[in-house]
Amino acid sequence: MMTEQSQRAILVGVNLNQQSNYDFDYSMVELGNLAEACEVEVVGQITQNLEKVNPSHYIGTGKIDEVKDLLSMLDGNLVVFNDELSPSQIRNLERDLDCKVIDRTLLILDIFAERAKTREAQLQVEVSRLQYMLPRLVGLRESLGRQTGGVGTKNKGVGETKLELDRRRIEDKITALRRELDTLVAHRQVQRKQRKKNELPVVSLVGYTNAGKSTVMNAMMNRFNPESGKQVFEKDMLFATLDTSVREVPLPDNKSFLLTDTVGFVSKLPHHLVKAFRSTLEEVAEADLLIHVVDYANENREELIRITNETLNEIGIRDIEVVFVYNKSDLLDIQIPKVEGDHIYMSAKQGIGIDELVKIIRQHIFKDYVKCEMLIPYEMGQLVSYLNDHAHVIGTEYEEAGTKLTLELKTSDYNKYQQYVVQA
Ligand SMILES: Nc1nc2c(ncn2[C@@H]2O[C@H](COP(=O)(O)OP(=O)(O)OP(=O)(O)O)[C@@H](O)[C@H]2O)c(=O)[nH]1
Numbered sequence: 309m310m311t312e313q314s315q316r317a318i319l320v321g322v323n324l325n326q327q328s329n330y331d332f333d334y335s336m337v338e339l340g341n342l343a344e345a346c347e348v349e350v351v352g353q354i355t356q357n358l359e360k361v362n363p364s365h366y367i368g369t370g371k372i373d374e375v376k377d378l379l380s381m382l383d384g385n386l387v388v389f390n391d392e393l394s395p396s397q398i399r400n401l402e403r404d405l406d407c408k409v410i411d412r413t414l415l416i417l418d419i420f421a422e423r424a425k426t427r428e429a430q431l432q433v434e435v436s437r438l439q440y441m442l443p444r445l446v447g448l449r450e451s452l453g454r455q456t457g458g459v460g461t462k463n464k465g466v467g468e469t470k471l472e473l474d475r476r477r478i479e480d481k482i483t484a485l486r487r488e489l490d491t492l493v494a495h496r497q498v499q500r501k502q503r504k505k506n507e508l509p510v511v512s513l514v515g516y517t518n519a520g521k522s523t524v525m526n527a528m529m530n531r532f533n534p535e536s537g538k539q540v541f542e543k544d545m546l547f548a549t550l551d552t553s554v555r556e557v558p559l560p561d562n563k564s565f566l567l568t569d570t571v572g573f574v575s576k577l578p579h580h581l582v583k584a585f586r587s588t589l590e591e592v593a594e595a596d597l598l599i600h601v602v603d604y605a606n607e608n609r610e611e612l613i614r615i616t617n618e619t620l621n622e623i624g625i626r627d628i629e630v631v632f633v634y635n636k637s638d639l640l641d642i643q644i645p646k647v648e649g650d651h652i653y654m655s656a657k658q659g660i661g662i663d664e665l666v667k668i669i670r671q672h673i674f675k676d677y678v679k680c681e682m683l684i685p686y687e688m689g690q691l692v693s694y695l696n697d698h699a700h701v702i703g704t705e706y707e708e709a710g711t712k713l714t715l716e717l718k719t720s721d722y723n724k725y726q727q728y729v730v731q732a
């Protein structure tokens with residue numbers, strides 16, 4: 309949709325009630341970034357403070373002329389609104405501005421559509437897009453009609469039947485896509501259950517888009533599992549990651565955990581999209597620990613933290629312990645790594661602070677480990693090798709009655725092999 313020849317856009321934002329807990333200016337900067345991610349050139353911007361929006365045009369009537377003047381002055385051919393517009397608002401605006409009008413939601417949907425790589429992500433985006441389009445079909449049809457010289461009364465009946473058809477076709481398509489999606493989700497749930505059986509704790513990276521989540525994941529893998537070669541995609545752009553990746557991080561003392569990397573958040577993430585991505589985000593909901601990655605070099609970090617927390621809330625994630633990674637601290641004038649309780653100032657890109665982060669993670673997820681001594685008869689050699697692979701063996705002595713291990717192991721293993729425990 310966004311690939312037509314050069315699009316020159318004017319951004320329009322409404323600062324409602326001049327809310328103090330919301331950085332309006334930053335949301336406009338971000339709208340520009342979103343537009344640029346869609347290869348739209350931003351040529352101008354108009355904002356307005358309002359007590360409440362104008363139901364018919366979103367902006368006040370006076371502002372419409374202003375936008376129109378700016379469009380002709382700057383040779384713009386697209387207007388992008390900072391909020392989701394209703395179908396009739398888009399219709400009215402396109403008519404009065406005589407120009408294509410889109411909103412923030414459509415921009416985000418387009419970026420997601422472009423970036424989705426796995427079938428699951430593609431389906432999720434497509435469902436959201438169709439749902440966004442459904443109530444807006446009338447508008448699309450009318451603007452088409454205008455281009456071909458206006459809708460005549462003669463064709464009206466035909467148009468309406470066609471509209472009904474289109475609508476039904478889209479509804480059918482949504483149903484079909486949903487069905488396919490359900491199959492995929494079921495498959496992933498099986499995988500997730502299997503992982504659960506492994507009883508490895510799950511740690512999930514969450515945070516605003518571009519904070520450095522994927523870079524943290526890669527830094528962890530470089531440090532603890534370099535041979536695996538399983539790097540995830542990291543890049544300086546909005547929504548580099550749309551799919552969930554899970555990696556095992558094996559620590560030197562045979563304790564491991566699973567680390568998941570997933571889609572980042574953004575201000576005013578479209579509701580349909582959050583809903584469509586629910587299955588992806590379920591991985592996060594089942595985590596034992598969250599690592600909230602913050603771009604600490606971003607001066608709006610407080611706002612970004614707040615939006616991330618709100619989104620987590622919206623998808624029903626509460627009561628999971630959180631560790632804060634103040635990432636990109638290499639860009640600031642502070643000594644790193646620096647640990648303050650469950651907060652760490654670090655640099656994933658430079659690999660500074662990874663060991664310290666793991667130390668914090670350990671304190672949260674390996675609570676059910678116990679230390680003990682076991683005496684294992686020589687004919688149980690297999691158990692000794694199992695423990696060498698799956699527990700943290702601190703000392704080994706060979707006694708007359710068998711191998712004596714001083715070790716730290718999971719409570720479940722402790723209970724299973726309790727008969728060999730000689731000293732708890
Ligand atoms: N200076 C600096 N840059 C970093 C650091 N960590 C990540 N970056 C850069 O930030 C950009 C985004 O990193 P990603 O890891 O892709 O961010 P993300 O949070 O996964 O982003 P999404 O997948 O889009 O949500 C990349 O260009 C990274 O190289 C850091 O510690 N310092």
Ligand SMILES: [Mg+2]
Pocket residue numbers: 521522523541542548549569570
């Ligand atoms: Mg990423």
